[in-house]
């Protein structure tokens with residue numbers, strides 16, 4: 268009986284030294300294990316006279332309960348200590364790390380913004396194949412078979428008559444073939460040129476707009492483009508038309524915006540503006556009244572319908588809008604670059 272009495276005391280002093288969970292578990296084995304101190308005491312019970320057994324059995328159970336209680340308490344205390352140690356240098360008042368947020372590619376941002384501005388005016392976005400035939404890409408756009416734009420040095424051919432589209436105009440041709448006027452569409456997308464240097468990549472993005480009706484004019488075109496440029500580059504943006512030529516429009520014009528960097532002054536604080544080369548103007552897009560030959564090609568009566576169209580390079584707009592200096596950055600997918608636009 269007094270062996271059993273002593274067990275609890277000895278266990279308590281053993282636990283006093285047990286500084287870790289492993290030490291507590293070792294003590295549990297020493298006292299409560301199959302060959303532990305309590306098991307030994309219980310084994311010794313077999314030699315006792317029968318009348319002494321009940322008392323000793325009761326004492327043994329009490330000792331077991333007491334030992335289990337001591338060991339569980341010691342274990343729980345060590346676990347709490349370990350837990351608080353693990354977080355000793357944890358400061359709950361420090362603000363958490365913001366979750367990594369994604370961002371849209373600058374080309375996507377510009378395409379969505381241009382489409383959104385024009386959709387608000389009633390234009391519909393059209394899509395179509397990037398692999399085109401030469402009729403949709405050239406012939407229908409008033410560029411006959413021997414036209415220089417068809418040359419291999421500019422165009423990527425799949426076969427003699429199948430190519431990668433060099434602009435998004437074929438989307439507009441396809442739409443006109445598929446519906447009667449009025450037409451008010453936007454054609455955004457990838458285009459391909461056999462060109463690759465510091466300022467040209469073989470694939471880039473364009474957006475074109477086309478409006479065809481029984482009655483519209485160059486002033487409608489100017490109004491729409493002025494609105495588009497002001498939405499894109501700020502309300503104080505001015506635009507100017509310069510005479511130009513495209514095979515598919517007559518008359519044609521190139522549109523400049525007042526430089527968004529030097530506000531058209533040509534210099535900033537006495538330094539010549541490197542963006543507009545001190546001219547104060549930046550070419551942003553081309554446009555014109557649709558050439559009657561295009562209408563004839565798609566089966567629209569050129570004596571009944573008039574229309575205008577415009578086209579812009581998306582990367583060029585993005586470089587001006589976001590101050591991006593190198594075309595190649597659009598394609599390198601450097602997250603430090605991409606993460607700046609949202």
Ligand SMILES: CNC(=O)COc1cccc(Nc2cc(Cl)ccn2)c1
Nearest residue numbers: 436439515553554576577578579580
């Ligand atoms: C990057 N693009 C530019 O600098 C100039 O693009 C332009 C200019 C003028 C017209 C068009 N598109 C067009 C489409 C049809 Cl179906 C008929 C007539 N024109 C695209």
